[in-house]
Amino acid sequence: MKIQTVLLSTVAATLTLALAQGGALPKLAVKPTYRVCFNQSEMDNPWRLAQTKSMQDEAKRLGWTLIFTNANGSAAKQVSDVRSCIAQRVDAIFLTPREQKPLTPIVLEAKRAGIPLFVIDRTVDETVAKPGQDFVAFIGSDFYDEGRRAAEWLVKQTKGQAKIIELQGSTGSSPAIDRQKGFADYIRKYPGIKIVASQTGNFTRDEGRKVMEALIQAHPEATAVYAHNDEMALGAITALETAGRKPGKDITLVSIDGQKSALNAIIAGKLGATVECNPRFGVKAFQTLKDYAAGKKIAPRLVNEDRFFDVTNARQMLNSAF
The missing domain is CATH 3.40.50.2300 (Response regulator)
Structure with a gap:
């Protein structure tokens, strides 16, 4: 009986995963403002601070409601943070995954819940959750x-x-x-x-x-x-x-x-x-969401262009750095 129960649980998990991976991405209605989550991985360095400020500044400029969470370097907490956003029935989720594999299942959960999710900065395990199929797109650097x-x-x-x-x-x-x-x-x-x-x-x-x-x-x-x-x-x-x-x-x-x-x-x-x-994601991330809601075709990977600094340009570029 115990073996049978384990087998049935395994089959159920497999079917759940298959359902999450199949089907179209969740739709998003065109609205003047949106209520979105931004699930940050940690806030312990200047890069994260600049990324968060960029998202908050753009949300404020647009008049959107931004629900911000900080996982404090814990993948388990970040999973819980995203689940909280799903439970709040936000319009969309922006996720900066702390680690690839632990955050992949929650991406599929958001899809099952009918909430468009955008992975930004870091990726999830794309052999399991694919951009353009299981979440809208990856936005970040190469x-x-x-x-x-x-x-x-x-x-x-x-x-x-x-x-x-x-x-x-x-x-x-x-x-x-x-x-x-x-x-x-x-x-x-x-x-x-x-x-x-x-x-x-x-x-x-x-x-x-x-x-x-x-x-x-x-x-x-x-x-x-x-x-x-x-x-x-x-x-x-x-x-x-x-x-x-x-x-x-x-x-x-x-x-x-x-x-x-x-x-x-x-x-x-x-x-x-x-x-x-480049940590400045706000404008690109929110514009991608608006384009998606408008029915425009979104590339599964949107790669940021990054500059290179050395002794030849560091002084000239100093004020444009974060």
Whole structure:
């Protein structure tokens, strides 16, 4: 009887998943204003603060009601936050997934509830929930290309000879996965470029500093650092200086995000370069929702264009950074 119950539960779960994945996307009526949810993953760094402000500012400009939630770095809380939005019967949901796999089922739940959902910034597991089919669209940067561009700059800067410490983003998040892969795929062609250590710093300055303190002691031979975001790079600079190293002189750093403090570090000669990851989603996200409601065809992937900052343009671009 117990085995039969388990089998029936498995069949039910499979049927539920199949129903969620089948059928058309939920419709959205054209209205002068909308009541929408924005489910943020955390608010512990300048990038997240800038992204949230962009969404809030645009909602205010349009006169929309924006229900904001902060998962505080917890995928489980974010699932609960989205469920709360579904229960409130909002018009639409904007989700920045903390991690890919834990947030995928809730995307399908929103579809079953008839609420259009837009995945922004980070992706979910698209082998299970597909953009244009199970949610309206993904809006964000090309994380793989960000990693590739960082690698391309580092290879040129070091003339193809470097021993790299890699500070990875939050484990299981799409930017960490794709930035690692884009970087690794590019440097594979250069035998003089080696990653000697790789560890997560969870996208935070303090953890980046702590991880770098340990890794530079274990790998004093390192000549370069690749950080998945600026906050970890800035933490790494502090740790390196404490260890007696000279960032920008005896060790080369490259990172991703393009925040103002990183551009200041480039101007100071400590950070070599940063690939922008544009956090200003508000205008594009809400316009995409309006276009969807109007019946316009929405591409399943809307990719932001990101700039590149180094010593040649950091000073000129400083005021346009977040």
